[in-house]
Amino acid sequence: MMQRRQSGSADTASLRVGIILAENFTLSALSLFIDHLRLAADKEDKSRPILCTWQIMNSRPESIRASCGVSVSRNSDLTDPTAFDYIAVVGGLLHGRRQVDEPTTRYLQKAASLGVPLIGICTGTFILCRAGVMKERTACVSWYHRQDFMEEFPDHKACSEQMYLVDGDRITCSGGGGAAELALHLIEKHLSRPLARKASHILLLDRPRRGDTPSLQPHPPLTEEVNHVVDARVRRAMMEMEQNMIDPLSISDVADRLGISSRQLERLFQSVLGMRPALFYRMIRLRYAHALLSQGELTITQVAFETGFSDCAHFSRQFKTMFGHSPSAMRGRSSQSAPIFPPVTATRQLGERAGVRLFEAL
Template structure:
């Protein structure tokens, strides 16, 4: 992985009079990677900065620079087992436009050491924007740096965050949240969208588009766009029903037969039917269908995909069957729902105003 040496006013290895030697970077970014960080969140962000920093795909840090910092010289292990060597020690925080903390696996151990926490607090006191990506939001909250701020977390960790920080305000229905000089991102693909927004703010729209085109990423999503549907299972106390709901949520495009779900839970189909009726007030097949229709409505509201594609993605065999079921539940057709939605373009325009 391409690593940069500590920040300087000229690019290392360039001769006098070269563009790299003359340029002062417009965007300086410092990364802090936690123990067991999420590699995809880090790589999606750093590659956006890399591609925006230079012409073509030459990776010279001219218009933007980035570095991975650590309080110790040892490589930092990602949750997938890959290690990244830090480019240098913790540098002066005011030298950065953003300090980005990339989190990963939640576990009982310490994600960053006391020296790093003290350094983050120093950056906060100096007014440097702090960014928490994935469970980096937990790191910032544990350091007392999210008090009174909205904090974006993945729906997957929403309950974990609420239990650990009951006096904070977690947001799990958006890709990322900007609250003054604190920015938090749920992670996953949203990390690429946040990086695009930061590049566009500092380096312009063409630089942001270039990175996404080279990485073959689709349209830029604003932070206000919804995360993929959150699980209902977390709200259910009965362990057997909760496990059944998780199976359903993980098999929306290829629905499992109810008998298969019952078998995996070591229940008879009749037992599962009675259990669902008691806990959820519906038969499992009815609830499963409603879950898939809810997912379809989410796709209609937040993507530009065709109704036929959405029908297949939500596990319906054909568009006509999907349309009948959708209208029976909502009282209007999928085409009517699409017409009522502001659409991706309108949401993008609204997001752009945040950075103007």
């Protein structure tokens, strides 16, 4: 059981955050967010909430269970929203599960009407949208959940490039590392940059950012291409491939996850995209490799491994065939100079140019 004991005074704190946890919330998102606040809040290192305070709220007295099975106790009932500078909602598992109850939804709506800034962490953004408090606001969504978001909220704008996004008095983040960066942003804004740096140093998560600009999400999403594909089975297959880069699935495994045969999947891809699924899979892995190399942080061998290639020489040959230059020529080059990747609508021409033999079945 985890419980945060409050010993500081919220009246004297420069940053006051109320936290609502969804059922089956993501523990890592909460811990990365709250530990940055904890380390910045104390003048020594005793975990005292002096400079900032945080309070876990729940409409019911029982503890809240995370998706990993760990339970967290509340500090209070749903407190007066104006007692906080921000109210953050930490989301978690999406499908087939209730995330928050009706009293919590009404509480978020009340907070919005009172002008209290709201934060959506991980799929907490979905909760804010369902509560109707994200109208005419752009939401930051992880590339992993973007398709789910677009299907549920077709009238909302979504951003899957940044780790977090500030849109007026609504802040949303992609979860994981995005929760950490968002916490640093709040600490810098309300306390100081040195305190933010202190927290990230202690957590060994120090990564310099360009001023107040959020980092980019580390995975180049296929979402724009996916959104243009009408067939739901092909869209799902594309997402399965994108979510399995380091250890690529076999095409038969992809088909099994969709509940269809490999032959059916081959026909679908040929009909919709004009190419075999193995060709498409290899293409997006090479695109990801291109993005990693442009960041200049990994060696060519590491990039090959991260994109599912066990043979570095084989990876280099395929990379050069697709992009016209070797990985060694690409490494460290600015991502702004990267070529525009061909959309899936143009993959038929790509398949004809590269040759199916280059992208043999996995």
